[in-house]
Amino acid sequence: QSNLPREFTEKYWISRKIGSGVCGEVKLAFERDTCKKVAVKTINKKDFPSIGTATRNAEREIEILKKIDHPCLIKTEDFFQTDESYYIVLELMEGGELFDRVKAKKQLDESIAKLYFYQMLLAVKYLHSQGIIHRDLKPENVLLASDNDICLIKITDFNQSKILEETSLMRTLCGTPTYLAPEVFTDAVTVGYGRAVDCWSLGVLLFVCLGGYPPFHTEGTDMSVREQITQGCYRFLPSKWDCISEQAKNLVKKLLVVDPKKRLTIEEALQHPWMQDKQMKTTAFKIMYPGGQAPSEGDTPSTSRKRPLDDQEQPP
Numbered sequence: 001q002s003n004l005p006r007e008f009t010e011k012y013w014i015s016r017k018i019g020s021g022v023c024g025e026v027k028l029a030f031e032r033d034t035c036k037k038v039a040v041k042t043i044n045k046k047d048f049p050s051i052g053t054a055t056r057n058a059e060r061e062i063e064i065l066k067k068i069d070h071p072c073l074i075k076t077e078d079f080f081q082t083d084e085s086y087y088i089v090l091e092l093m094e095g096g097e098l099f100d101r102v103k104a105k106k107q108l109d110e111s112i113a114k115l116y117f118y119q120m121l122l123a124v125k126y127l128h129s130q131g132i133i134h135r136d137l138k139p140e141n142v143l144l145a146s147d148n149d150i151c152l153i154k155i156t157d158f159n160q161s162k163i164l165e166e167t168s169l170m171r172t173l174c175g176t177p178t179y180l181a182p183e184v185f186t187d188a189v190t191v192g193y194g195r196a197v198d199c200w201s202l203g204v205l206l207f208v209c210l211g212g213y214p215p216f217h218t219e220g221t222d223m224s225v226r227e228q229i230t231q232g233c234y235r236f237l238p239s240k241w242d243c244i245s246e247q248a249k250n251l252v253k254k255l256l257v258v259d260p261k262k263r264l265t266i267e268e269a270l271q272h273p274w275m276q277d278k279q280m281k282t283t284a285f286k287i288m289y290p291g292g293q294a295p296s297e298g299d300t301p302s303t304s305r306k307r308p309l310d311d312q313e314q315p316p
């Protein structure tokens, strides 16, 4: 237990470990004044290869955590740091990690998987609209608000996230290419598909929620996981997938596409037939905006409804 900053222990009482990540752990804590439960993520600076990356990584993550505002993205309450660790105080998601829920349930009911996946799509759509790529979407980083099946989910852990900013390539391609080498143009064709990595991960997440096992794994095949992924080689085991709709399988297939240019985007996934489910959206809407006020496209949630609601978060 590294020594906690005094101003932290004055405000919070640390309890037990509730989750563990690769570069730190999550503890339950209580805000002394209010007895409110919170989660505290500790990020050890020493665990990184070079000290430089640790600080830059954590500071970028803290910048992202402060900037984001969506019902399906984790909210932070406080930050502290010592010379050996960062401490991020977050809202406590009482239902814990999706990873443990899927493990406990073996596989999720299709309707529940759809409700969670819809919320994940809206959360990642918001991140992409803010020029943020998550890059580490997995069941451990999807948290559940309660132990009920019908519940709000929130995406967390922006340690691997990237903020898209203007690049020197953009500035180069704006100028006159008199002296520009051909490979600068040919290399440029793949630029702008960084968001597609999140769509692949969401495909893996959906596969795991529905099937209860990962599409790319070590046992039962002589192909390395890397080969399975680069060749897009996975199977819908009949014993697990026979009870799942063709539309759900179709959405998985269209996300687990090796060529990022052919892979579904978030927008296209939101338009997929499996997502056209008014009842699910009504439930999602009620969970995400219990006060009944959803923000219109783009601007921050406002109480007055100036313009028609954003089509994706439109109440059905």
Ligand SMILES: C/C(=N\NC(=N)NO)c1ccc(NC(=O)Nc2ccc(/C(C)=N/N/C(N)=N/O)cc2)cc1
Residues within 6 Å of the ligand: 017, 018, 019, 021, 022, 023, 024, 026, 039, 041, 043, 061, 088, 090, 092, 093, 094, 095, 096, 097, 140, 141, 143, 156, 157, 158, 159
């Ligand atoms: C209620 C409960 N457990 N209840 C119980 N009885 N457990 O026994 C519970 C609640 C929450 C969690 N997880 C959780 O909160 N994760 C989490 C993971 C990552 C991050 C962040 C910001 N990461 N940023 C970085 N840089 N990472 O490396 C934040 C939160 C686990 C169990």
